[in-house]
Amino acid sequence: MADARSAHVPAGLGRGQRPRQGPRAGARPGRGRRSRGAAGRDRSPPWRAIPTRTRPTLPALASAQKVHGWCSPLALHQTAAVMQVTPAYLSSVATFYDMLRTEPIGDRYLFVCTSVACHLRDAKAVYEAIAEEARDQGLEGVDLREFECLGACDMAPMASIDGRYVGPLDAERRARADAPP
Amino acid sequence: MPETKILTANLHEPDLHTMAVYERLGGYASARKAVLDMTQEDVLEQLEASGLRGRGGAGFSMGKKASFIPKGTMDKYLCCNADESEPGTFKDRLLMQKNPHQLVEGCIIGSIAAGANKAFIFIRGEYEIQAKILDAAVEEARTKGYLGEGIFGSQFDLDLVVHRGQGAYICGEESALLDGLEGKRGNPRLKPPFPANQGLYQGPTLINNVETLCNTPAIIEKGADWFKAMGVDKSTGTKLVSVSGNVQRPGNYEIELGISIRDIIYGIAGGPPEGREVKGFFPGGSSAPVLTADSLDLPYTFEAMAEAGSMLGSGAIIVVDDSQPIVPLALRLAEFYRHESCGKCVPCREGTNWTVKTLERIEQGEATPMDLEIMSEVQENIIGNCLCVLGDSMAMPIGSMIKHFRPEFEEHIERARADKDREAVPALGAGELAAVAEAGPA
Numbered sequence: 001m002a003d004a005r006s007a008h009v010p011a012g013l014g015r016g017q018r019p020r021q022g023p024r025a026g027a028r029p030g031r032g033r034r035s036r037g038a039a040g041r042d043r044s045p046p047w048r049a050i051p052t053r054t055r056p057t058l059p060a061l062a063s064a065q066k067v068h069g070w071c072s073p074l075a076l077h078q079t080a081a082v083m084q085v086t087p088a089y090l091s092s093v094a095t096f097y098d099m100l101r102t103e104p105i106g107d108r109y110l111f112v113c114t115s116v117a118c119h120l121r122d123a124k125a126v127y128e129a130i131a132e133e134a135r136d137q138g139l140e141g142v143d144l145r146e147f148e149c150l151g152a153c154d155m156a157p158m159a160s161i162d163g164r165y166v167g168p169l170d171a172e173r174r175a176r177a178d179a180p181p
Numbered sequence: 182m183p184e185t186k187i188l189t190a191n192l193h194e195p196d197l198h199t200m201a202v203y204e205r206l207g208g209y210a211s212a213r214k215a216v217l218d219m220t221q222e223d224v225l226e227q228l229e230a231s232g233l234r235g236r237g238g239a240g241f242s243m244g245k246k247a248s249f250i251p252k253g254t255m256d257k258y259l260c261c262n263a264d265e266s267e268p269g270t271f272k273d274r275l276l277m278q279k280n281p282h283q284l285v286e287g288c289i290i291g292s293i294a295a296g297a298n299k300a301f302i303f304i305r306g307e308y309e310i311q312a313k314i315l316d317a318a319v320e321e322a323r324t325k326g327y328l329g330e331g332i333f334g335s336q337f338d339l340d341l342v343v344h345r346g347q348g349a350y351i352c353g354e355e356s357a358l359l360d361g362l363e364g365k366r367g368n369p370r371l372k373p374p375f376p377a378n379q380g381l382y383q384g385p386t387l388i389n390n391v392e393t394l395c396n397t398p399a400i401i402e403k404g405a406d407w408f409k410a411m412g413v414d415k416s417t418g419t420k421l422v423s424v425s426g427n428v429q430r431p432g433n434y435e436i437e438l439g440i441s442i443r444d445i446i447y448g449i450a451g452g453p454p455e456g457r458e459v460k461g462f463f464p465g466g467s468s469a470p471v472l473t474a475d476s477l478d479l480p481y482t483f484e485a486m487a488e489a490g491s492m493l494g495s496g497a498i499i500v501v502d503d504s505q506p507i508v509p510l511a512l513r514l515a516e517f518y519r520h521e522s523c524g525k526c527v528p529c530r531e532g533t534n535w536t537v538k539t540l541e542r543i544e545q546g547e548a549t550p551m552d553l554e555i556m557s558e559v560q561e562n563i564i565g566n567c568l569c570v571l572g573d574s575m576a577m578p579i580g581s582m583i584k585h586f587r588p589e590f591e592e593h594i595e596r597a598r599a600d601k602d603r604e605a606v607p608a609l610g611a612g613e614l615a616a617v618a619e620a621g622p623a
Contacts, residue, residue, distance in 0.1 A: 057364030058347050062306070096366040096523075098348030099306045111307070116268040116467045117425040117499050119513045148350065148517055149268035149467075150307050153425030153499070154432045163309025 069107035111147035123157035129171035200321040203282040211398035230405035232417035237390025247294040249377035259297040263304040264353040267466035269497035272421040273391040281318035287394030295387035350521035369569035412438035416482035424450040427502035453502040465494020468574030470581035512540040518575035529572030532563040546601030
């Protein structure tokens with residue numbers, strides 16, 4: 001990242017000015033010059049403030065979920081240790097995203113879309129039929145829930161089984177969707 | 182009905198997703214030309230002259246947006262927004278699944294336009310199969326030297342990374358996408374500063390939709406004038422339209438911008454099922470205000486949709502026929518936005534919640550006509566008052582549904598309340614019954 005200056009002067013400050021930070025060895029106060037670290041790199045706050053350790057959070061949590069089945073406290077602690085961030089940080093991210101499970105509901109998923117386009121084709125009835133079938137079968141270890149638009153309205157109403165899209169479904173064909181691959 | 186083809190030209194070619202077939206059909210010639218034979222200014226000029234507008238929803242001129250990226254030797258980024266989550270939209274899924282190399286080539290050309298040396302494809306986590314296909318395509322391109330250090334033997338370096346989201350509609354909003362890419366909760370940012378100046382990792386960033394980038398190889402190959410010859414003056418080129426809802430042939434169709442909506446819904450997609458009529462439709466995904474059958478003969482362009490009080494948006498047409506009651510549809514819509522609201526801004530977080538609660542009351546017979554007024558006011562208070570337009574994306578369609586179907590809302594309120602009162606009556610004894618009758622309507 002060679003030339004940081006042109007992109008990162010904070011608004012309201014002109015060239016050569018920095019927000020106050022206190023005295024620094026080698027700095028010459030009163031000259032209005034941006035002081036530089038030993039390596040000559042720009043040490044303005046915006047650069048230092050950008051965390052780099054958090055960048056792989058989403059892939060990391062997805063991997064942790066694959067290993068542990070869900071984003072369990074153990075999964076978050078282990079991932080946090082590797083990433084050198086706090087478990088609380090990972091928890092805040094895991095609770096935000098729909099595909100990251102923060103409860104041990106199952107390590108496979110069956111998302112039934114009930115969003116607008118599928119709703120217009122009776123998706124709710126399909127979901128209820130699948131849920132009933134799942135209860136009858138005593139299906140366990142599967143995160144079965146209504147989900148928002150999965151981007152497959154051409155086969156509405158549809159569901160995603162671990163990423164495999166099946167549709168169009170109707171309440172009678174739900175049994176097919178239930179069969180594990 | 183002839184369909185013009187840029188994006189879907191070779192779609193039925195077997196194994197189009199492999200480098201061998203894609204190159205045999207002329208693939209990567211445009212990227213090679215952009216990298217070796219054209220300057221950044223040339224590329225920008227072609228893209229801007231073609232009139233290509235963003236295909237993800239906002240419809241901003243792609244060339245112009247790319248030209249906002251400042252010059253300099255700092256790291257610059259291209260982000261491809263493949264987080265397609267707008268209800269009714271499924272065009273990018275097709276493009277990525279069947280023709281991933283077209284997107285990779287588009288990313289290379291977009292990176293030249295922006296001067297970017299690092300590119301990301303942010304793909305929604307639910308598209309697991311498509312992400313794997315993209316990974317394979319990127320690997321093939323890397324092996325051939327089209328990505329990495331010194332692409333096509335030039336002095337440009339370009340890294341391309343496929344990054345999966347984990348389930349959040351809001352990450353389709355460009356600044357929330359950047360936050361997701363940086364490994365945080367997907368909260369939108371205050372703009373200005375715009376991503377062109379402070380985007381990914383606070384560096385200059387160009388963000389484009391999948392379909393927008395997929396158009397660029399053809400534009401570079403055949404020139405801006407060729408692209409401009411299709412469509413109409415401010416809406417040039419083609420659009421991959423996703424038609425869904427109550428139609429006989431839902432699916433993705435590439436059309437020339439400017440044909441009438443009736444031609445799309447009835448002509449190409451077969452119209453509603455036998456015996457039913459179009460009650461209304463969303464011209465641009467569920468975030469677009471609803472239009473009625475009166476608007477069917479309008480041309481499908483950015484300007485015409487805006488003039489009609491709606492938007493072309495992502496180019497997803499959801500058709501509602503006359504068998505569908507409007508209140509459950511409005512409720513389902515509002516629930517979507519409440520679920521997907523990131524929670525940062527008060528008007529959106531509270532407004533979506535409030536709208537859902539009011540619609541639930543209407544459904545369950547606990548509402549009065551005054552609730553309709555309150556709901557309209559809530560929508561007004563959301564629009565324009567948040568950091569991003571998710572709140573607006575609920576408020577505008579709900580507002581349009583109340584506007585076009587007010588009698589149905591009012592009738593539903595009355596009927597549901599009467600049903601509820603009727604149910605309550607047998608539970609009361611005679612004395613209480615008299616008291617209720619005297620008290621009047623709830």
